[in-house]
Amino acid sequence: MNLSEAFATGGETAVIGMGIVFGVLIILLIVLQLFKVIFYKDPAKANKAQTAVSEKVVAPDPVGITTEPDKEEDDEQLIAVITAAIAASLNTSTYNLNIKSIRRVSPGRPAWNRAGLNETINNRF
Amino acid sequence: MLESFVNFFGNTGVAALLSVDPVDAVKTIIMLVIACVLLYLAIVKKYEPLLLLPIAFGMLLTNLPMLKDSSAIMMHAEWFTVDHPDIAKIVSNGGLLDLLYLGVKLGIYPPLIFVGIGCMTDFGPLIANPKSILLGAAAQFGVFFTFVGALVISALVPAIAWGVKEAASIGIIGGADGPTAIYVTKSLAPELLPAIAIAAYSYMALIPIIQPPFMKLLTTKKARAVVMDQLRPVSQTEKIIFPIVVTIIVALIIPDAVTLVGCLMLGNLMKESGVCKRLVDTAQNALMNIVTIFLGVTVGATATAGNFLSVGTLGIVALGLVAFIFSTCGGLILGDIMYVLTKGKVNPLIGSAGVSAVPMAARVSQTVGQKENPSNFLLMHAMGPNVAGVIGSAVAAGVFLAMFS
Secondary structure, X not given: OOHHHHHHHHHHHHHHHHHHHHHHHXXXXXXXXXXXXXXXXXXXXXXXXXXXHHHHHHOOOHHHOOHHXXXXXXXXXXXXXXXXXXXXXXXXXXXXXXXXXXXXXXXOOOHHHHHHHHHHHHHOO | OHHHHHHHHHOOHHHHHHHOOHHHHHHHHHHHHHHHHXXXXXXXXXXXXXXXXXXXXXXXXXXXXXXXXXXXXXXXXXXXXXXXXXXXXXXXXXXXXXXXXHHHHOOOHHHHHHHHHHXXXXXXXXXXXXXXXXXXXXXXXXXXXXXXXXXXXXXXXXXXXXXXXXXXXXXXXXXXXXXXXXXXXXXXXXXXXXXXXXXXXXXXXXXXXXXHHHHHHOOOHHHHOOOOOOOOOOOHHHHHHHHHHHHHHHXXXXXXXXXXXXXXHHHHHHHHHOOOHHHHHHHHHHHHHHHHHHHHHHHHHOOOHHXXXXXXXXXXXXXXXXXXXXXXXXXXXXXXXXXXXXXXXXXXXXXXXXXXXXXXXXXXXXXXXXXXXXXXXXXXXXXXXXXXXXXHHHXXXXXXXXXXX
């Protein structure tokens, strides 16, 4: 095989080959997009629909609120824990602190969790 | 007494080494040294030791000095490089490694390894972000680029005579997938098997060194710091249907890829269905380990001086590196294109994970991304192209087998 033949044969095979590889994977891409349509419900949309319904149901009945207190209690515990953690790291008492608001910063992954994951990944190299 | 001693001496390895042509004796010694260097890389440097150690020891075993036609010869590599190996002769006269090598020659081991890989693979990230499957396709670019490169080198260098079959086997190194490379090479160019297997596995171990410079070269600082949206949750139903659908689609288009893809999906279905826990446990541990030992030792054992000590081997080592680099670049360039088209929602670094070396390439994407943006977590996003790359390189293998076998 001389040089021009090599380029001709090689180029032709490469184009056909890349074409088939892309073709097969594009078909799989379309199938996976169908998966999303068929099997996946967007939780944001689903939630909206649900809250709309629950509001309608709950509104006339003031005693029907059952989930709210639980959630508040959880939040109170979380606030207590965060306050204690800040107090400990500042070397002071929780009485000297006045927590005004707590906001989650993105990404939603805590720093120690991230550090742990990084360590695991780097160990396996 | 003296006579039996002389007889005994005549059968020793020392006598065998002295009896052959000095050039061959030197070649034998060189091969033993290479085997020992590879053992050093496996044991001390820990380059893919689970594979490199059996391969290197297989190489050692096959190159031990033996008298011609001795019954102690474990492997007759020359019996397998002919077009139609005489199976009856191999079964009746072969040594241990000859018999085990039938598993490679008949294409049994690589698919069995794929069953185990399927059991360990989670296609969830791919199902959640289907577009990443294209990166798995783009990262096969190195396979075809190297195919052309091998043909060109063969045309330019008189000492190398590679046809399309050899070029295809060398190109498939760019798939960064050991079992796939072995599966293609044993069918198309069995005499190149040891060089190709060793190159493929060595470069896979070197991915954390090979990829990062090109990842930095082909992406901008801003693009590397992109934080991608969280993946959507994927239901069990989707994970169960996926392997079945993929097997059928691949079979409809490229039947030659079904042996590999089908076995991969069999393992994956066993895992995702959750109803064959015992089988999954065996496939991903015991079965895979047993097959890896057989595969490693016998592939190493094909590396006789005649097969291995040639200019071609140097060419394969060089082209293997080219294949890895261009596959990485193919994925990265499509990653860049997706970054532009999605207006900065895709981090192009996940493109390099499209070379299939699972999960090493995905970890490299993660590490490089984190250097730019310490709070970024790309690993799961990179797993999508990574597992797509396994399917992609199996399809590329199927293309070569369909065209040239």
